Amino acid sequence: MSSKEHTVTSDELDVNGHTNPGLPEHKPRLTDTYPEIERRFERQVAGWFVLSMLGTVLFIVSFIAIEPGESYDLMRLSNTLLGLGATLALLGIGVGAIVWAKNLMNDHEVTESRHDIHGSEEDRAIAVEIIKQAKEESGIARRPLIRNTLIAALALAPLPAVIVFRELGPLPGDKLFNTLWDQGVRLAIDTGGIPENPRLLRAEDVTIGSVVHVIPENIHDGDHALDEKAKAAVLLMKIDPDELNEDPERADWSYDGIVAYSKICTHVGCPVALYEHQTHHLLCPCHQSTFDVTDHCKVIFGPAKRPLPQLPITVDSEGYLVAQSDFPDPVGPTFWEINTR
Known part of the structure; x- marks a missing residue:
């Protein structure tokens, strides 16, 4: 004990009456x-x-x-x-x-003591x-x-x-309207990377319920092949034609129940690759945007605002699946105002 007596003041007591020990040395x-x-x-x-x-x-x-x-x-x-x-x-x-x-x-x-705040x-x-x-x-x-x-x-x-x-550069303008897809370009199976000899896809090889990742056969023609592949990536599926709810204007965009849609989510551009066979829904794994394949990939759930762009397809004289044209709508996310053609 110190030889000096210390009287505890009210300021040194907390609300419960305990002595304030003060700051450590x-x-x-x-x-x-x-x-x-x-x-x-x-x-x-x-x-x-x-x-x-x-x-x-x-x-x-x-x-x-x-x-x-x-x-x-x-x-x-x-x-x-x-x-x-x-x-x-x-x-x-x-x-x-x-x-x-x-x-x-x-x-x-x-x-420091608390005090009222004023200027x-x-x-x-x-x-x-x-x-x-x-x-x-x-x-x-x-x-x-x-x-x-x-x-x-x-x-x-x-x-x-x-x-x-x-x-990130300026707004893309019409660049997202233009991919390597064009009339007569054959569909090739995407095996990863930029293939030297693309494996072409016949309509007879696609069975009901199957999902195929495809790219244009002319992927080498682009100056930046990976960039072009990213824009042109497509998911191809075959569904019973009776289950397709196609607009009359787009009835000839599919072939015998085979439909092709852009793989790039219209929300923020994640790859849409999860296909549910029973419901025919495509799911984006990033933010759960869900698209109905039977109804032109319209959005039925999630933050995406636009359907996935559809690639019009048909077959050539040798039975290979080919594109009828490029995507009629811009691919990729809608970060900006896009006027569809």
Whole structure:
């Protein structure tokens, strides 16, 4: 017991009548005691901020220098470097800020009384004083190495987002109306990648209930084959013709119950590939938009607003399935106002 008696005031009692123990005794850190350790942590913080800058530069260089559409290997390399660059850019700032706060900023605990919030001159003066105090406690004014590297890292960090959004480019206009599908283009089975010798599809090979992923046989004709494949991807299904509810204007777009629809969801562009044979519903796995294959793939559930565009098909003289034309409607998500033809 202390030789001095202490009278507990009402301010030191909580609502339950217990004595307020007060703040624990402050324990100095190594950085508070040894200047050389303080400088070491300062260099560590600056190093993390520099790492963030390098990550941002890696992202930008990878985005500009590597064309992912040329091959799957380049696409994999591009995604890896972009992910690594973005990770380092954000991780460097985050870890640097944590190391700075835990080892260099003032860690004294304080208590402040609550008071009514109002905009008096006195309150504004107090707010300014708090900001000045935070500036002093963080040490940002007297640690130019940390301050400068942090400013540089924060200045570079938004650039990847700016570049990525800028790369989205202008609105597509009529580009989504144009794919490699055209009159007489034969349907080939999609076996993955860009096939050297596409396997063509005969109408007699498609049985009721089957689902086939198809691409145009002339997939090599595009300057950017993967981009063209992404736009032209199609799901082909065969249904009992009596179950099809076809508009008279589109009655000749199918052949013997075989129908073909764009594989790209009209919500945000996910691949629609889940077919329920009993109900003849197509489901998008991303946001559960559901399309009725028997009724021109009209939306029956989910956030999609447009039916999947239908590819008009028929057969040629050799029995191969062929397109009658390109998609009459634009493929892909409706991020913008689209006027159908």
